[in-house]
Amino acid sequence: MVSMIRRRLTGLAVVLFGVTLLSFLLASISPVDPAEAYALRVTQQPTPEQIAAIRVELGLHLPLHQQYFRWVGNLLQGDLGISYLTKKPVLSDIAEKLPVTLQLVGLALVWVALVTVPIGILTALKPGTLFDQAVRWATILGISLPSFWLGFLLLLLFTLILPVFQVVNAGTLGSLILPSLTLAVPAASAFIRLFRATLLSNLNKDYVVYARARGIRQSRIVWVHVVKNSLPPLITLFCQYVGLLVTGSAVVESLFSLPGIGMHLVNASMARDLPTVNGCVLVIALIFVLTRTAAELINARLNPKLTDKEERLYG
Amino acid sequence: MSELLQVESLCIGLKQTGKPIVKQVSFALRKGAALAVVGESGSGKTLTCKAILRLLHDRTFTVSGSIRYRGQELLAASERDMRALRGNRIAMIVQHPMMAFDPTATIGTQITETIMAHRRISKRDAYSSGVRALERMNLPRCEQLMNSYPSELSGGMLQRIVIALAIIHEPDVIIADEPTTALDVRNQSMVLQELKQLKQSGIGLLLVTHDFGVAAGLADEMLVMREGEVIERGTVHDVFAAPREAYTKELLEARILMRKEDRHDRDEGCIQTV
Numbered sequence: 001m002v003s004m005i006r007r008r009l010t011g012l013a014v015v016l017f018g019v020t021l022l023s024f025l026l027a028s029i030s031p032v033d034p035a036e037a038y039a040l041r042v043t044q045q046p047t048p049e050q051i052a053a054i055r056v057e058l059g060l061h062l063p064l065h066q067q068y069f070r071w072v073g074n075l076l077q078g079d080l081g082i083s084y085l086t087k088k089p090v091l092s093d094i095a096e097k098l099p100v101t102l103q104l105v106g107l108a109l110v111w112v113a114l115v116t117v118p119i120g121i122l123t124a125l126k127p128g129t130l131f132d133q134a135v136r137w138a139t140i141l142g143i144s145l146p147s148f149w150l151g152f153l154l155l156l157l158f159t160l161i162l163p164v165f166q167v168v169n170a171g172t173l174g175s176l177i178l179p180s181l182t183l184a185v186p187a188a189s190a191f192i193r194l195f196r197a198t199l200l201s202n203l204n205k206d207y208v209v210y211a212r213a214r215g216i217r218q219s220r221i222v223w224v225h226v227v228k229n230s231l232p233p234l235i236t237l238f239c240q241y242v243g244l245l246v247t248g249s250a251v252v253e254s255l256f257s258l259p260g261i262g263m264h265l266v267n268a269s270m271a272r273d274l275p276t277v278n279g280c281v282l283v284i285a286l287i288f289v290l291t292r293t294a295a296e297l298i299n300a301r302l303n304p305k306l307t308d309k310e311e312r313l314y315g
Numbered sequence: 316m317s318e319l320l321q322v323e324s325l326c327i328g329l330k331q332t333g334k335p336i337v338k339q340v341s342f343a344l345r346k347g348a349a350l351a352v353v354g355e356s357g358s359g360k361t362l363t364c365k366a367i368l369r370l371l372h373d374r375t376f377t378v379s380g381s382i383r384y385r386g387q388e389l390l391a392a393s394e395r396d397m398r399a400l401r402g403n404r405i406a407m408i409v410q411h412p413m414m415a416f417d418p419t420a421t422i423g424t425q426i427t428e429t430i431m432a433h434r435r436i437s438k439r440d441a442y443s444s445g446v447r448a449l450e451r452m453n454l455p456r457c458e459q460l461m462n463s464y465p466s467e468l469s470g471g472m473l474q475r476i477v478i479a480l481a482i483i484h485e486p487d488v489i490i491a492d493e494p495t496t497a498l499d500v501r502n503q504s505m506v507l508q509e510l511k512q513l514k515q516s517g518i519g520l521l522l523v524t525h526d527f528g529v530a531a532g533l534a535d536e537m538l539v540m541r542e543g544e545v546i547e548r549g550t551v552h553d554v555f556a557a558p559r560e561a562y563t564k565e566l567l568e569a570r571i572l573m574r575k576e577d578r579h580d581r582d583e584g585c586i587q588t589v
Contacts, residue, residue, distance in 0.1 A: 128374070206414040211425075213368055213409075214402035214480060215432040224428075225417040303419045304464045 004300065008293045019285040020075075023278050024068050034272035035060050038084050041271070058084070071278065080282075081275035085268060090279040094261065098283065101253070101260035105245040107180035109238065112188045116234070120195030121222065124203060127196075135192065142189030147248075151182040151255040179256040183245055194237060198230040205229075232299040239295035243288035318383075319487050319519040320344040320367070320405075325380040327362050327371070327543075337362055337543040339380075344488065349510075349520040351534035351551065353527060355566070359543040360523045361410070364492045367521075368405060369397050384488070403433040406481035410493040412473035416465035422476060423461030429480050444483075452479045452509075471502030478509050488519045495529055507532055527570050531555060539563050 027034075035055035039046035042054075055061045059070065074081060080090035123132040158178060202208070203226055211221045250262030261280060268276035320343065327337035337359040344350050352360050365371050366378050369389060382389040384405060389397065401407075409415045416425055426445035427438060434441070442461070449457040452475045465473060474494065481489050491510060495503040510533055514520050524530055530537050530551060537554055539547040539562070547560045558564045 206409065206411060207417045209365070209370055210407070210409050210415040211417070212370055212401065213407040214429045215398050215400070216402075216428055217398065217432065220428065225420065228419050229417065305418050305466045 004296070005293075008296065012289045012293070015289050016282065016285055020072070020278065020282055021068065023281040024064070024071070027272075027274050027277060028064055030272070032272050034058070034084065034274050037272040041085075071275075075282075080279040083268070083273055083276045085271045085273040085276065090275045093264065093276065094279055094283055097259060097261040097264045100258055101246055101249050101262060104176055104180055104183065104249055104252070104258065104260060105242060107176050108183035108187065108245060109241065111180060111184035112191055112238075112241070115184075115188045116191040116195050117227075119192050120199055121227065123192070124196045124199035125222065127200060135196075139189035139192050142185045143193075145186060147182055147186060148251050148255060150185055151179070151252055154178045154182055155255070175256070175258075179252045179258060182252050182255070183249065187241055187245065191234065191237065195230060195234050198233050199226060202226045202229045228302060231302055235298050235302075236295045239291035240288075242291045243284065246287055247284055318343045319346055319385060320521070321381075321383045322363075322367065323381040323383075325363065325366060325382065326378070327359065327366055328377045330373075330375055330377050333377075335543060336376075337366070340538075340540070340543075340545055342538055342545075342548075344519040344521055346487070346519055347514065347517045348536070349514045349522055349534040351522045351524060351530035351537040352540060353524060353530050353537055353566070354540035355525055357542075358540040360525075360540055361492055363540075364407070364490045364521070364523055367490060368401050368407060399433070402429060402480075402486075403484045404486050405488040405490065406484070406486040408474075408477055408481050408489060408491040408494045411497050412477050413465070413470050413497065415473065415477055418465055421462055421464055422468070426461065426476070426480060426483075430483060433484050448479045448483050449476065452476070454479075470497055471499065471505065474498060474502065474506055475509075478506065482513065482518075486518065488521065489513060490521045490523070492523045493525070494522075495524075495526070503529075527555070527567060539566070 033051075035051050035058060036046070038058065039051045039054050043050065046054075052061075059067060062070070071081065078091070080094075082088065083090050083093055086093055119135055123135050126132060155178065203222075208221055208226060211225060212218070247262065247265075249260055250266045252258070253260040253263040254266075261283070265277065265280040265284075267273075268280065322343070323341045325337060325340040326335060328335045340359075340363060342350060342352075352363065354360050362371065362376075366376075367382055367389070369378075369392075371378060378390060380390070384400065387396075389400075392400075416422065423442060423445060426448070427441040430436070430441040430445060431438070436444075446457045446461060449460055454460055454472065454475055460468070460472075460476075468476075474497075478494075489510075494510065495506050498506060507529065510520060510522070514533065520533070522530065522534055534551050536549065537551050538545050539554065539560065541562050547554060547558065547563045554563065555567070558567060
């Protein structure tokens with residue numbers, strides 16, 4: 001377990017290095033000049049001299065590798081630079097926006113977990129029944145619905161037809177219900193299908209037949225053995241979804257006017273706000289790597305066989 | 316009536332297509348006797364075993380005929396009554412001990428839950444009687460075994476645990492489905508020895524195998540099955556001395572041939588390793 005954590009932490013450093021390098025390179029090959037974009041926001045018609053001055057001021061005149069190392073050097077001191085757009089430190093911007101998105105994603109994942117476990121078990125225990133069929137169609141629909149459209153439908157329903165709670169009021173839990181549901185529907189659909197399939201394959205395993213042959217109660221077989229064996233793929237996907245939903249939250253955030261990190265990143269990209277883009281990419285990569293590691297640790301705890309194999313593979 | 320288990324005209328079919336898989340199988344098992352069901356794979360032996368304990372999904376299979384345990388009709392019994400019999404009065408030894416246990420639970424957990432399925436005792440008492448059951452099977456370091464996971468143990472060890480679990484509630488009938496197939500030669504003879512002792516202690520043993528040697532070593536009577544039908548039956552001695560059916564002869568000859576090849580292979584293997 002300890003060696004696994006150590007291995008993951010080394011992997012984390014490598015991944016973060018690659019991600020920051022890539023986001024730097026990709027930003028530099030973009031056709032729009034960040035200095036020009038910056039100048040355009042400050043003055044109506046900037047002269048080439050003004051743009052050149054801004055380029056020097058922002059450090060964009062330096063060769064790319066020098067820019068990168070300067071950025072990494074500052075990063076190691078906890079400084080992600082100043083946003084071109086908001087003129088505030090990138091880190092404090094992120095610290096302000098990220099909690100909104102994390103709350104949104106967290107609530108969405110609560111819905112997902114609440115729905116997936118019971119529905120997955122019910123459909124897997126009685127496959128082919130009317131309920132199972134209905135769930136299958138509903139999940140196909142749920143996976144295929146575009147989230148902006150679903151969000152609009154929910155907005156329409158709860159603002160005009162059924163105004164039971166305040167939809168737009170940032171900061172309260174109520175304001176997060178609709179956006180989190182919009183995020184949760186497609187995710188839950190994917191999760192239910194995965195969980196049902198894993199449960200079914202586990203229910204057909206030899207150990208289930210043998211447990212029944214020993215007279216062990218069906219409820220115990222399902223809850224203690226089958227569910228536990230079916231969790232690892234679900235946990236892996238669940239942790240991946242934390243990162244996916246954080247990045248994918250931009251659409252929902254703009255739809256429900258939530259000041260989250262998804263919108264922040266989109267705005268920064270449009271404005272060529274390079275420090276913000278690089279900072280956001282770094283934070284999101286960090287979320288991906290951390291949740292992935294968490295998934296592996298949980299799975300190793302659940303199934304000792306998984307650690308065994310890893311240990312053997314990596315020595 | 317001395318019959319522990321009486322199976323009459325057992326038919327198993329596929330629900331969807333109605334295709335029959337096991338046809339009109341009848342046999343009886345007495346106390347202290349061993350009956351071998353012999354046949355090649357796909358002859359319906361394992362399905363017959365599972366049908367006795369009603370382990371076949373009624374979504375997939377239709378089962379008809381009669382299976383009586385001490386006069387009680389099992390095909391008409393409630394699921395609750397069946398659960399009370401399974402592992403308690405009729406126990407099972409499985410073909411693949413490596414796949415028989417939940418890989419995410421310790422052996423100890425799976426032994427204690429088996430004990431607690433049929434006895435009202437505390438977890439701690441169940442645990443210690445589990446340790447004793449393992450000790451009876453001459454397994455080493457039983458306390459440590461209880462804390463290990465199935466993937467950490469060898470097939471032979473797991474099969475001994477399976478046998479320990481089969482006798483833990485002192486059943487009347489043990490159904491052993493290919494108990495030695497997945498094991499190496501040394502563990503095979505160990506398991507056969509155990510089964511012989513069980514038979515002598517008065518348990519009715521239903522032995523399913525494709526191996527005439529195993530059948531000859533343990534059973535008194537045998538059935539030969541082919542494509543779901545019983546094509547020959549009699550005492551082991553009679554069937555071996557004078558097989559009436561051409562198929563039985565074929566199987567017996569195939570075994571003798573296999574033995575020769577086996578020996579040949581082993582010789583070659585020795586040469587190669589040298």
